[in-house]
Amino acid sequence: MAFDTNDQILDEFLEEAREIFDQLDSDFVRLEQNPDDKKLVGNIFRAMHTLKGSSSFFAFRRLEKVAHSGESLLSRLRDGGLALTAPITDALLETADRLREIVHGISETRLEIEGDDRTLLATLKALTEGAPIEPALDVIPGPHTEPDIEAVITVTKDTVKSHDQILLDKPPIHATVSVAEAEPMVSAAETMLKENARNTDISAPVKVSVELLDNLMNLVSEMVLGRNRLLSFATHSGDMNFTSTVRTIDMITLELQERMMKTRMQPISQVWGKFPRLVRDLSQECDKKVELIQIGSETELDRTLLDGIRDPLVHIIRNSIDHGIETPQSRLELGKKDTGTITLRSMHENGMVVIEITDDGGGINIPLVARKAVEKGLVSAERANKLSDREIIDFIYLPGFSTKEVITNLSGRGVGMDVVRTNVQSIGGSVDIATGSQGTKIRLRIPLTLAIMPAVFVRCQNQRFAIPQNNLFEMVRHQPRDDVPGLEDFYGVPVFRLRNKLIPLLFLNRELGLSNDAPSHNAPLNIVVVQAADILFGLVVDEVLYMQEVVLKPVGPLLKSTTVYSGATILGDGRVALIFDIAGIAIRSGLLSKLIDKKFEVDIDTPTESSVPLQQMLLFDLVDLERIAIPLDYVDRLEMFSASRIERRGSQRVIVYGEHIMRLISLSDFVEGASEIWAYGEETVSVIVHYHDGQPIGFVVKQIHDIISAPSEVIINTPRQRGILGNAIVGEHAISFLNINDILAQIGIEASGEHYAGHPSASPTYTIPHSRTTL
Amino acid sequence: MSTAISYSTFWVGDFYFGIRTSDVVELTKGLEITPVPLGPIGIAGFINLRGQIVTGIDVRTRLRMEARPPNDKTISIFFRNEGTLYGLLVDIVSDILELDDTTFEAAPSNLPGEAQELITGVHKLSTRLLLILDPHKIISGIDLLARG
Numbered sequence: 001m002a003f004d005t006n007d008q009i010l011d012e013f014l015e016e017a018r019e020i021f022d023q024l025d026s027d028f029v030r031l032e033q034n035p036d037d038k039k040l041v042g043n044i045f046r047a048m049h050t051l052k053g054s055s056s057f058f059a060f061r062r063l064e065k066v067a068h069s070g071e072s073l074l075s076r077l078r079d080g081g082l083a084l085t086a087p088i089t090d091a092l093l094e095t096a097d098r099l100r101e102i103v104h105g106i107s108e109t110r111l112e113i114e115g116d117d118r119t120l121l122a123t124l125k126a127l128t129e130g131a132p133i134e135p136a137l138d139v140i141p142g143p144h145t146e147p148d149i150e151a152v153i154t155v156t157k158d159t160v161k162s163h164d165q166i167l168l169d170k171p172p173i174h175a176t177v178s179v180a181e182a183e184p185m186v187s188a189a190e191t192m193l194k195e196n197a198r199n200t201d202i203s204a205p206v207k208v209s210v211e212l213l214d215n216l217m218n219l220v221s222e223m224v225l226g227r228n229r230l231l232s233f234a235t236h237s238g239d240m241n242f243t244s245t246v247r248t249i250d251m252i253t254l255e256l257q258e259r260m261m262k263t264r265m266q267p268i269s270q271v272w273g274k275f276p277r278l279v280r281d282l283s284q285e286c287d288k289k290v291e292l293i294q295i296g297s298e299t300e301l302d303r304t305l306l307d308g309i310r311d312p313l314v315h316i317i318r319n320s321i322d323h324g325i326e327t328p329q330s331r332l333e334l335g336k337k338d339t340g341t342i343t344l345r346s347m348h349e350n351g352m353v354v355i356e357i358t359d360d361g362g363g364i365n366i367p368l369v370a371r372k373a374v375e376k377g378l379v380s381a382e383r384a385n386k387l388s389d390r391e392i393i394d395f396i397y398l399p400g401f402s403t404k405e406v407i408t409n410l411s412g413r414g415v416g417m418d419v420v421r422t423n424v425q426s427i428g429g430s431v432d433i434a435t436g437s438q439g440t441k442i443r444l445r446i447p448l449t450l451a452i453m454p455a456v457f458v459r460c461q462n463q464r465f466a467i468p469q470n471n472l473f474e475m476v477r478h479q480p481r482d483d484v485p486g487l488e489d490f491y492g493v494p495v496f497r498l499r500n501k502l503i504p505l506l507f508l509n510r511e512l513g514l515s516n517d518a519p520s521h522n523a524p525l526n527i528v529v530v531q532a533a534d535i536l537f538g539l540v541v542d543e544v545l546y547m548q549e550v551v552l553k554p555v556g557p558l559l560k561s562t563t564v565y566s567g568a569t570i571l572g573d574g575r576v577a578l579i580f581d582i583a584g585i586a587i588r589s590g591l592l593s594k595l596i597d598k599k600f601e602v603d604i605d606t607p608t609e610s611s612v613p614l615q616q617m618l619l620f621d622l623v624d625l626e627r628i629a630i631p632l633d634y635v636d637r638l639e640m641f642s643a644s645r646i647e648r649r650g651s652q653r654v655i656v657y658g659e660h661i662m663r664l665i666s667l668s669d670f671v672e673g674a675s676e677i678w679a680y681g682e683e684t685v686s687v688i689v690h691y692h693d694g695q696p697i698g699f700v701v702k703q704i705h706d707i708i709s710a711p712s713e714v715i716i717n718t719p720r721q722r723g724i725l726g727n728a729i730v731g732e733h734a735i736s737f738l739n740i741n742d743i744l745a746q747i748g749i750e751a752s753g754e755h756y757a758g759h760p761s762a763s764p765t766y767t768i769p770h771s772r773t774t775l
Numbered sequence: 776m777s778t779a780i781s782y783s784t785f786w787v788g789d790f791y792f793g794i795r796t797s798d799v800v801e802l803t804k805g806l807e808i809t810p811v812p813l814g815p816i817g818i819a820g821f822i823n824l825r826g827q828i829v830t831g832i833d834v835r836t837r838l839r840m841e842a843r844p845p846n847d848k849t850i851s852i853f854f855r856n857e858g859t860l861y862g863l864l865v866d867i868v869s870d871i872l873e874l875d876d877t878t879f880e881a882a883p884s885n886l887p888g889e890a891q892e893l894i895t896g897v898h899k900l901s902t903r904l905l906l907i908l909d910p911h912k913i914i915s916g917i918d919l920l921a922r923g
Contacts, residue, residue: 218826218827219826221826222825222826222827463809463810463812512812512813513812513813514812553827553828554828555821555828555830556828556829556830556859556860556861557859558814558815558818558830558914558917559811559814559815559830561815562811562813562814562815564813565811568809568821568828570823570826570828574807574823575807575809575823576807576809576820576821576822576823576828577809578809578811578821
């Protein structure tokens with residue numbers, strides 16, 4: 001057949017068809033809400049027509065037939081000959097589904113699959129003619145063995161006739177369409193395109209292959225590395241022309257890099273587009289009234305992540321409609337509107353995409369969940385009574401857990417929330433649930449892109465490795481002392497105590513086969529506590545180096561069988577560093593199976609609430625180094641200055657600030673791992689103003705986030721990262737604490753006797769005695 | 776009459792090897808190699824070739840020769856196999872030779888097992904033997920050797 005040689009054209013057709021279906025779904029649902037919207041009917045009509053035109057080009061007869069019948073019905077709606085009724089909507093939706101099914105078949109087999117469309121075609125025809133739907137089912141009588149071809153002829157003839165009638169009704173508009181139909185299909189499609197173009201008036205996007213984009217991305221990364229080398233030449237060169245050229249290249253490279261990253265980003269509406277239809281269908285099935293509100297559908301995230309959140313969102317919406325939202329009657333009894341609302345909201349927050357799914361239903365039935373958990377033997381009845389609501393909610397994540405008595409088409413199989421959490425975690429995200437009698441809010445936090453992720457670098461022997469931050473739980477320097485027990489043995493597994501919890505340990509050098517050395521009995525241990533597959537364990541490393549954003553690079557097929565790595569990245573010095581797959585390490589070491597066999601009960605005690613005092617800190621970013629915290633006590637004002645106001649005085653940068661001349665200190669000069677902010681040609685700079693003896697000093701940073709409450713205990717990095725005192729975990733992120741006193745001392749300002757009080761334990765305390773905050 | 780085939784030749788230890796020049800993408804010297812602990816035998820590590828991470832194949836361990844860690848004189852011969860770039864780590868790169876099959880002979884049967892598979896044949900040159908390597912077999916054989 002013709003399309004055998006036209007694989008590429010067929011692929012384009014399939015792609016186009018899929019886009020049309022997505023559009024159709026949301027258009028249909030909108031149409032149901034605004035039945036009189038002629039423009040919407042027109043859109044749907046055109047979509048159907050385009051599909052028909054293309055399918056006859058490929059000689060997909062079945063597709064053409066169904067699309068044609070649907071189109072006929074739509075054209076009557078468009079002309080106002082028919083009013084939209086529920087049976088018509090259902091028939092149109094069924095048409096769209098049938099078309100989708102046929103197209104899906106084509107994309108699998110490259111051939112049109114066979115099927116019986118007679119009932120649907122008859123229904124469409126009957127509706128087009130304005131007849132009630134029931135008799136229509138008998139229009140084509142006879143046994144099912146009747147040859148399909150006969151039905152084809154009947155229906156085609158009829159629909160053509162009805163189409164002619166419409167043409168007579170409104171000749172001027174339809175003249176163009178019918179002429180186009182008579183011509184070869186290619187030109188028909190062209191006419192449609194023109195018509196579409198007139199209606200939408202948007203310049204058509206160009207389709208570019210993902211491979212090409214990835215290649216471009218690679219080239220840009222290379223260019224960034226080349227630029228970095230060039231910059232180091234420029235700083236040593238006295239040639240002004242050369243340095244200014246380098247500056248230009250530098251700025252263009254940065255711009256290019258940012259734009260390139262954007263090409264991977266796609267709006268979340270790509271996934272959400274299908275949801276209005278889903279909500280409509282599900283709520284009908286459950287006899288509930290549900291309205292879907294979408295806020296922030298333009299929020300962008302990496303296209304690979306979009307695929308990852310589709311299933312979780314479907315499961316959550318399904319749960320909301322089936323479990324959450326009450327029937328209209330009980331809603332009215334509860335004093336709520338009879339129509340329930342599901343709100344999808346997405347936004348960027350702290351370099352993550354947050355997606356909130358809120359419903360105004362009855363919330364999670366916590367006593368029911370607890371009862372089910374006891375019934376399933378997951379927890380003893382008396383323990384269940386002691387559990388907090390939060391701990392009880394955790395049960396719904398377990399595979400096979402369902403509160404539904406009866407398994408329905410919608411839910412009750414107990415896979416929902418398990419899938420949600422597994423999928424979201426696999427793309428480095430997290431799930432939070434808040435629930436009450438007024439509704440449930442589920443909050444997904446997804447990284448912006450998988451390609452770039454924060455990681456902590458560790459040293460083992462003479463090699464550097466990266467641990468993804470989403471596996472990171474805590475970093476500890478473990479020094480056995482009189483009051484701190486050293487390593488203990490628990491059924492053959494070395495463990496150490498972390499605040500009343502027993503944490504099993506793995507020695508990275510042994511796990512990697514790099515050496516077999518065991519640490520001496522009293523030697524301090526650098527332990528990175530990581531989490532994988534719901535267990536916490538400690539990796540003993542030689543050194544914790546620094547945190548950095550890494551670009552995940554593909555490593556080729558040969559490492560597939562080596563499960564301990566998830567990929568590799570290229571460091572600033574051009575060397576390759578491997579990125580661990582923490583779950584892979586846990587599985588390979590046998591730790592996982594040991595823990596399961598021995599019924600390893602990690603809790604010695606219920607962990608008590610943290611008694612570590614919190615302090616207020618300001619969170620900011622430097623170039624290439626994110627989430628750095630400075631005690632709020634050192635922050636007097638926050639300012640944005642236009643770069644043109646900055647003047648140079650010798651090697652210093654200053655700015656006129658009120659009655660003072662303020663020195664500007666680029667913090668990146670003092671913090672290891674951060675890049676020079678001046679190199680980036682920013683138009684405005686963010687400055688943290690600190691007054692010292694009445695004199696303002698401005699610390700230049702890349703971006704200021706917000707004020708957080710951070711624990712005043714930090715984990716010291718070894719070796720010390722210059723300019724950074726240590727790290728702490730706040731929420732789900734590691735933050736770095738700026739060593740502000742050290743920096744002040746370096747710029748010739750004594751911190752007037754204020755020192756960070758050194759704590760005798762392995763985790764020194766970060767306390768700042770004075771306070772004078774005027775934000 | 777047969778047409779001549781161009782071979783890029785190189786030394787690993789005392790052995791003189793050649794691969795088809797048409798398979799070779801480029802040669803680079805002194806690239807830093809990041810070893811892969813627990814990686815499959817025969818993989819020397821990863822090489823950063825202008826922003827692309829390339830798997831470096833250690834010809835010595837791949838052929839079960841005496842291992843010697845790569846040094847700054849090690850040369851990487853990059854070639855493409857099924858769309859992916861690989862680097863062969865060799866000691867010394869020698870000439871490009873145009874050879875036809877008059878000097879060609881199948882691999883001697885007394886080669887050790889590993890070499891038997893990877894060496895497609897031998898060109899008898901006037902002064903020495905040139906062992907012809909099949910780069911694709913070098914890659915395809917590696918998965919099975921994973922240390923996992």
